[in-house]
Amino acid sequence: MSAAAFADRLLRAVEAKKSCLVVGIDPVEDRLPPEVRAAAGGVGAARSAAALGRFGRDVVGAVAASAVAVKPNIAFFERFGPAGLEAFQSVCARAREAGLLVIADAKRGDLESTAEAYADAFLGDLPGTPGPLVDAITLNPYMGTDSMKPFLKRAREGGRGLFILVRTSNPSAAELQDQDCGGRPLYLRVADLVARWGADLEGESGFSAVGAVVGATVPRQAEEIRSALPRCVFLVPGYGAQGAGAAEVRPHFLPGGRGAVVNSSRGILLAHEKDSDRPWQEAVARAAERARLDLESVRTSVV
Amino acid sequence: MSAAAFADRLLRAVEAKKSCLVVGIDPVEDRLPPEVRAAAGGVGAARSAAALGRFGRDVVGAVAASAVAVKPNIAFFERFGPAGLEAFQSVCARAREAGLLVIADAKRGDLESTAEAYADAFLGDLPGTPGPLVDAITLNPYMGTDSMKPFLKRAREGGRGLFILVRTSNPSAAELQDQDCGGRPLYLRVADLVARWGADLEGESGFSAVGAVVGATVPRQAEEIRSALPRCVFLVPGYGAQGAGAAEVRPHFLPGGRGAVVNSSRGILLAHEKDSDRPWQEAVARAAERARLDLESVRTSVV
Numbered sequence: 001m002s003a004a005a006f007a008d009r010l011l012r013a014v015e016a017k018k019s020c021l022v023v024g025i026d027p028v029e030d031r032l033p034p035e036v037r038a039a040a041g042g043v044g045a046a047r048s049a050a051a052l053g054r055f056g057r058d059v060v061g062a063v064a065a066s067a068v069a070v071k072p073n074i075a076f077f078e079r080f081g082p083a084g085l086e087a088f089q090s091v092c093a094r095a096r097e098a099g100l101l102v103i104a105d106a107k108r109g110d111l112e113s114t115a116e117a118y119a120d121a122f123l124g125d126l127p128g129t130p131g132p133l134v135d136a137i138t139l140n141p142y143m144g145t146d147s148m149k150p151f152l153k154r155a156r157e158g159g160r161g162l163f164i165l166v167r168t169s170n171p172s173a174a175e176l177q178d179q180d181c182g183g184r185p186l187y188l189r190v191a192d193l194v195a196r197w198g199a200d201l202e203g204e205s206g207f208s209a210v211g212a213v214v215g216a217t218v219p220r221q222a223e224e225i226r227s228a229l230p231r232c233v234f235l236v237p238g239y240g241a242q243g244a245g246a247a248e249v250r251p252h253f254l255p256g257g258r259g260a261v262v263n264s265s266r267g268i269l270l271a272h273e274k275d276s277d278r279p280w281q282e283a284v285a286r287a288a289e290r291a292r293l294d295l296e297s298v299r300t301s302v303v
Numbered sequence: 304m305s306a307a308a309f310a311d312r313l314l315r316a317v318e319a320k321k322s323c324l325v326v327g328i329d330p331v332e333d334r335l336p337p338e339v340r341a342a343a344g345g346v347g348a349a350r351s352a353a354a355l356g357r358f359g360r361d362v363v364g365a366v367a368a369s370a371v372a373v374k375p376n377i378a379f380f381e382r383f384g385p386a387g388l389e390a391f392q393s394v395c396a397r398a399r400e401a402g403l404l405v406i407a408d409a410k411r412g413d414l415e416s417t418a419e420a421y422a423d424a425f426l427g428d429l430p431g432t433p434g435p436l437v438d439a440i441t442l443n444p445y446m447g448t449d450s451m452k453p454f455l456k457r458a459r460e461g462g463r464g465l466f467i468l469v470r471t472s473n474p475s476a477a478e479l480q481d482q483d484c485g486g487r488p489l490y491l492r493v494a495d496l497v498a499r500w501g502a503d504l505e506g507e508s509g510f511s512a513v514g515a516v517v518g519a520t521v522p523r524q525a526e527e528i529r530s531a532l533p534r535c536v537f538l539v540p541g542y543g544a545q546g547a548g549a550a551e552v553r554p555h556f557l558p559g560g561r562g563a564v565v566n567s568s569r570g571i572l573l574a575h576e577k578d579s580d581r582p583w584q585e586a587v588a589r590a591a592e593r594a595r596l597d598l599e600s601v602r603t604s605v606v
Binding site: 080082089113115117129145174 | 417423482
């Protein structure tokens with residue numbers, strides 16, 4: 001684990017690879033390529049987990065040239081119990097080998113001693129846990145500062161990153177996140193907390209280790225949050241299969257195309273379904289490269 | 304898995320056992336009884352997980368007569384990776400054998416397809432996952448209705464229960480949860496959603512499968528939330544080591560002492576530290592029985 005600040009590592013990779021693409025690894029067994037499903041050994045949860053792990057590791061290889069990071073979503077692996085968690089770890093390890101940063105999409109959030117346990121699990125150093133294989137984690141802010149402290153400590157001491165849910169990309173996000181709190185929406189209250197949590201965690205790049213999840217589907221809100229958080233890296237879900245195009249992620253960037261990375265999951269993971277004349281890995285690789293170019297055309301035009 | 308509604312099963316157990324006690328299983332390795340740590344085999348994460356599993360299973364045995372449910376917090380097990388998740392499942396299985404309900408304290412919350420995966424993991428039926436061993440789960444509401452749908456389906460079809468974070472017991476909970484949203488605090492907006500989500504999920508008891516987490520440390524807020532949610536079971540953390548006494552949980556109950564269960568974790572799990580003259584299991588059992596009696600004196604006095 002490099003102790004260099006997470007934001008520095010991430011943004012250096014964006015410049016070096018000319019890519020702000022993060023590939024979300026959210027695999028659903030029924031939609032894996034048939035040859036991956038056929039090759040998995042074992043039975044039941046172990047078999048499903050093996051297929052997911054195999055697929056995830058191969059996706060990493062296929063997208064390594066086009067993406068700066070992968071974002072495996074642990075829910076899709078937890079679905080298969082301890083064997084699934086083994087598969088999750090194998091995907092993270094492969095990403096590390098391939099020189100990709102790993103963002104564990106876990107959206108955890110709990111009070112002090114529990115947050116400490118989650119921070120150990122995802123940003124700790126114990127072999128046999130995800131910790132040593134993960135660069136950053138997504139977190140839920142609902143329980144406030146207490147629930148962040150152990151993660152902030154890991155960010156400070158271990159060069160790890162945090163992405164706090166500020167305004168998510170799903171339709172019902174508005175129910176709570178857009179509530180009017182004394183003239184300002186709740187998501188800006190959360191942005192205030194994110195600014196406070198990240199205030200003394202800025203790396204050489206000027207960006208903080210505490211980032212924000214801000215959906216591609218809400219460009220107007222993104223503009224406000226961008227103004228409130230000028231030193232914060234945005235992790236942007238919702239591009240691709242969730243409906244947003246590259247143009248919608250323009251407000252998430254700072255001048256010079258800095259300060260945001262954009263996630264695509266299904267648009268890349270399921271590319272083989274629409275592009276079935278070639279080996280599935282090649283279809284996935286081509287979809288990742290198309291997404292990189294699409295996003296890069298927007299990112300590099302933000303002045 | 305009984306398909307009887309979760310709230311019915313839980314509240315029947317409260318009456319039958321004369322207990323509203325839930326024992327939170329949040330074990331920290333350094334504070335396990337020395338003999339449990341010494342007996343664990345293996346090395347590293349596997350050894351730690353084995354110790355946690357052994358302790359958790361023995362706690363279940365020790366508290367089975369006094370509690371209606373256990374609430375293992377998965378963070379403390381995830382800390383030890385896949386081996387930890389195995390230990391978590393072994394604790395849940397033992398609780399089932401002992402006739403206790405199992406509330407998985409996971410505080411998950413994510414959008415549709417991810418919520419589907421979490422619902423499979425925790426309320427599904429696949430052997431080798433927590434699902435078949437769990438009666439209810441704690442959930443975070445920040446992403447709104449989308450993030451609840453797959454869980455609501457499990458509640459409806461499988462008799463499972465959900466506990467939504469409404470007002471938590473930790474000091475910084477106020478930062479977001481108490482924000483004033485058009486004259487009402489955010490936690491009451493969340494309560495409105497909880498009422499809507501649970502509206503058609505009432506069992507024979509009249510209580511919904513969709514419950515609420517409402518801290519013992521905030522009796523004033525509990526009163527308001529109780530008025531807003533008259534058909535909702537409250538899961539009450541914060542009693543005992545977090546500082547609230549039995550008197551503070553009075554507002555969480557409905558007339559007749561109905562509609563709430565109260566969690567104690569450290570006050571019971573660490574009882575052996577203060578009561579070290581007897582076998583640790585006996586110290587734990589005595590602490591659980593003391594908590595039951597303490598809570599029962601309040602519960603039965605709510606008219």
